[in-house]
Amino acid sequence: MRGGEHVSPTPNPLDVALWLASQGYAVHPLAPGGKKPVRGCDRCSRGDSDRPNPAYVEHDKHACPCHTEGRPCHGVLAATTDADRIAGWWVQTPAAGVGVAAGPSGLVILDVDCHGNDVPTDPEQLLPGVELPADIAPGSVCDGRDVLALLVEARRATLPGCAPETLTVRTPSGGLHYWFRAPAGTRWRPQAGALGWQLDVRAGSSYAVAPGTVTRDGAYTVLGDCRTVAELPLWLARDLDRTGHRVRPQRPRVALPWRPRRTGCGYVAAAVEEELRAVAEAQPGTRNSTLNRAAFALGTLCGAGRLDPDRVADALADAARHAGLPERESAAAIRSGLTAGERHPRTPTGAAA
Numbered sequence: 001m002r003g004g005e006h007v008s009p010t011p012n013p014l015d016v017a018l019w020l021a022s023q024g025y026a027v028h029p030l031a032p033g034g035k036k037p038v039r040g041c042d043r044c045s046r047g048d049s050d051r052p053n054p055a056y057v058e059h060d061k062h063a064c065p066c067h068t069e070g071r072p073c074h075g076v077l078a079a080t081t082d083a084d085r086i087a088g089w090w091v092q093t094p095a096a097g098v099g100v101a102a103g104p105s106g107l108v109i110l111d112v113d114c115h116g117n118d119v120p121t122d123p124e125q126l127l128p129g130v131e132l133p134a135d136i137a138p139g140s141v142c143d144g145r146d147v148l149a150l151l152v153e154a155r156r157a158t159l160p161g162c163a164p165e166t167l168t169v170r171t172p173s174g175g176l177h178y179w180f181r182a183p184a185g186t187r188w189r190p191q192a193g194a195l196g197w198q199l200d201v202r203a204g205s206s207y208a209v210a211p212g213t214v215t216r217d218g219a220y221t222v223l224g225d226c227r228t229v230a231e232l233p234l235w236l237a238r239d240l241d242r243t244g245h246r247v248r249p250q251r252p253r254v255a256l257p258w259r260p261r262r263t264g265c266g267y268v269a270a271a272v273e274e275e276l277r278a279v280a281e282a283q284p285g286t287r288n289s290t291l292n293r294a295a296f297a298l299g300t301l302c303g304a305g306r307l308d309p310d311r312v313a314d315a316l317a318d319a320a321r322h323a324g325l326p327e328r329e330s331a332a333a334i335r336s337g338l339t340a341g342e343r344h345p346r347t348p349t350g351a352a353a
């Protein structure tokens with residue numbers, strides 16, 4: 001903790017767990033002093049590889065009867081917001097730390113490591129798929145915090161902690177956990193290092209250690225004054241989507257009712273298909289903006305003579321209907337998007353139209 005800051009006494013784990021549950025976050029107990037879940041009952045614990053538990057009974061942990069009976073078996077799968085159940089767990093193990101199940105809590109937690117391990121020499125390994133400035137000074141990237149700063153700069157975004165504020169937890173090793181709410185209707189999966197070097201994501205079936213938990217390595221503390229959780233910023237959601245963290249429902253195949261005008265060009269066909277899919281699968285809340293964007297993007301190809309605007313308008317109308325958009329509204333959006341796009345002709349290879 002920085003000098004001069006008020007040092008608050010370590011909160012009681014039960015109070016932390018109950019407070020989190022009252023905010024809608026599902027919690028589960030962690031073994032005292034550690035960051036792993038408490039051991040489950042005898043029939044649910046496999047034991048370690050060198051010391052397997054002979055009492056373990058093979059069963060589906062997702063349908064374990066212990067959960068209906070209120071036992072904290074299988075770690076994150078036991079997580080709950082039920083105050084009575086939580087009180088019971090911490091009466092049993094008062095020193096248990098608090099785990100927060102990301103998926104059931106609707107959280108996406110950006111886990112920024114601070115290991116100081118060997119820094120990759122290839123910039124492509126720092127942030128795969130992100131164009132970075134050529135003049136990154138050697139030695140300026142030491143850990144995940146620097147990699148996140150590069151991503152934030154590449155996206156011309158702002159880092160939470162500045163704005164928008166969100167609950168940020170400092171780990172005993174100096175790492176940071178930025179807590180975000182998953183946008184409504186979205187599901188995310190955890191991965192380590194897919195976004196960037198030392199940038200992990202806790203989501204779905206994974207959990208994070210709650211602030212206030214004290215382990216043998218030190219305490220998890222809230223950084224700064226922010227106690228609220230912001231929605232996952234759009235720029236970060238896009239990067240997490242791009243790097244495979246988004247769980248998408250099975251894509252309904254959207255029939256392409258026509259073929260692009262110059263069938264030799266795979267790029268045009270692919271662009272059309274991608275835009276139509278995006279429109280057809282758009283969730284309420286993003287449907288209009290997705291349709292506007294798609295109409296504009298395809299309009300640029302119409303402007304370059306690659307597509308027939310009337311046919312594109314028909315196909316977009318089909319996709320918009322599939323997404324459940326009202327017909328009159330979408331027809332107007334399609335027209336204006338196409339017209340605007342046509343004024344900015346785009347050719348696939350960058351050659352003149």
Ligand SMILES: [Zn+2]
Nearest residue numbers: 041044066073
């Ligand atoms: Zn059990």
Ligand SMILES: [Zn+2]
Nearest residue numbers: 044064066073
């Ligand atoms: Zn079990």
